[in-house]
């Protein structure tokens with residue numbers, strides 16, 4: 117799937133996207149001298165915040181997007197580095213595998229989670245946040261327009277139900293784990309603000325596959341239909357996210 121990321125567009129809603137990071141931090145088991153990896157680290161801004169919580173640790177951020185990683189230099193420091201790599205190919209053994217808003221871009225979660233579990237050292241922690249909003253109007257509408265107007269494959273999510281992650285973690289042998297589905301409430305100026313939000317993330321799965329004219333067409337249809345169905349100003353945008361943590365004993 118062709119995906120093109122624009123760090124500036126993504127960070128327009130940085131404040132809203134920081135809330136799940138704060139929630140994940142509460143679960144973080146801080147120990148000195150950890151070997152940690154941030155999968156799908158984006159620009160590395162949150163990777164730096166994570167690294168700063170981990171004394172004397174080695175933290176590696178990996179991401180496939182050259183555009184996102186182009187901003188990561190600003191966050192590098194001794195003990196924190198970045199690499200362009202597919203997270204599914206991550207090698208090595210870690211005390212902490214962290215991922216914030218990225219694993220939903222990778223298919224086959226039963227396979228992925230088993231692979232990540234194998235990469236955890238005994239005592240290691242898996243700490244993950246993923247959007248779980250694919251049934252929201254904003255996401256359903258984008259999938260419908262992509263399919264009906266442009267014959268694109270709908271971005272069918274690989275994200276599983278919360279209980280399926282619990283099941284997965286149990287069968288991987290996790291002795292201690294938590295899986296939480298949380299609604300993050302956002303008050304947006306209007307539906308157009310939601311369009312701008314999704315342009316930074318969800319729509320990167322569709323727009324790069326279209327010509328510039330088609331992209332404008334897509335956005336015009338999406339803005340009109342979302343505006344018709346979410347006409348309030350300001351408008352309430354409920355955004356579900358799944359958070360999980362598990363420790364390998």
Ligand SMILES: C[S@@+](CC[C@H](N)C(=O)[O-])C[C@H]1O[C@@H](n2cnc3c(N)ncnc32)[C@H](O)[C@@H]1O
Pocket residue numbers: 121155156157158159162178179180181184201202203204215216217218221222317
């Ligand atoms: C929504 S951004 C999140 C960035 C950062 N973790 C944050 O929370 O600010 C998702 C990131 O996942 C990256 N990504 C998507 N699929 C990936 C893959 N297979 N391997 C590595 N990175 C991937 C994208 O390039 C993008 O930077």
